[in-house]
Amino acid sequence: MFEQVLEAFWLVNDFLETGGRVLWFIAGTTFLMWAFMIERFWYFRFGHPKQAEIALQQWEGRSEHDSWAAHQIRRMLIGQISANLGNGITMIKTLVAVCPLLGLLGTVTGMIEVFDVMAIAGSGNARAMASGVSRATIPTMAGMVGAISGLVFSVRIERFAADETERIADEMTNL
Numbered sequence: 061m062f063e064q065v066l067e068a069f070w071l072v073n074d075f076l077e078t079g080g081r082v083l084w085f086i087a088g089t090t091f092l093m094w095a096f097m098i099e100r101f102w103y104f105r106f107g108h109p110k111q112a113e114i115a116l117q118q119w120e121g122r123s124e125h126d127s128w129a130a131h132q133i134r135r136m137l138i139g140q141i142s143a144n145l146g147n148g149i150t151m152i153k154t155l156v157a158v159c160p161l162l163g164l165l166g167t168v169t170g171m172i173e174v175f176d177v178m179a180i181a182g183s184g185n186a187r188a189m190a191s192g193v194s195r196a197t198i199p200t201m202a203g204m205v206g207a208i209s210g211l212v213f214s215v216r217i218e219r220f221a222a223d224e225t226e227r228i229a230d231e232m233t234n235l
Contacts, residue, residue: 079198080173082166086199089162090206093155096148097210100217104224108145112228115141119232138229145221152217156210163203170196 076083115137124130174192181188 075198078194079202080166080169080195082162082169082199083202086159086162086166086202086206089155089158090202090210093152093159093206093210096152096155097213097217100148100152103147104145104217104220108141108224111144112141112224115228116231134232138225138232141228142221142225145224146218149214149218149221152210152214156207156214159203159207159210161203163200163207166199166203167196170194170199 076087079086119125119134119137122130122133125134170192172192173195174189177185177188177192
């Protein structure tokens with residue numbers, strides 16, 4: 061078991077070295093993005109139901125629901141729920157947008173390496189140029205994979221937050 065984990069670690073390390081330094085930034089950005097998304101899923105599962113229940117109890121505990129002040133309190137409760145649900149979504153969307161940009165940076169740095177090899181060895185050394193081309197394409201691929209995975213789940217997170225806010229607002233209206 062330990063040997064398999066160690067072998068997987070070395071394979072990942074070799075992959076990161078093949079892609080160049082930029083690949084480390086892409087890996088860090090993707091890790092941070094997924095940490096924020098896991099935190100949101102955790103909050104949706106465990107934190108939000110408690111806060112939604114408290115907000116609904118506060119609304120139900122009011123003696124009247126029709127005055128201007130009651131409507132403002134309802135708006136405040138819904139706004140707090142919405143803000144808590146949407147917390148961190150902007151950061152996730154920003155990290156999703158940064159991933160392909162870092163991949164593009166890896167492409168540029170890899171192509172600079174290709175041009176350096178061409179300047180030193182000439183254009184006839186295909187093996188030396190292949191190393192630079194792989195340094196150019198691997199970060200691009202990694203940036204896109206990180207962005208696509210983040211995009212799929214960030215849309216789900218955003219949709220859940222909007223739907224859940226609407227559900228709470230409807231529950232408060234129906235009381």
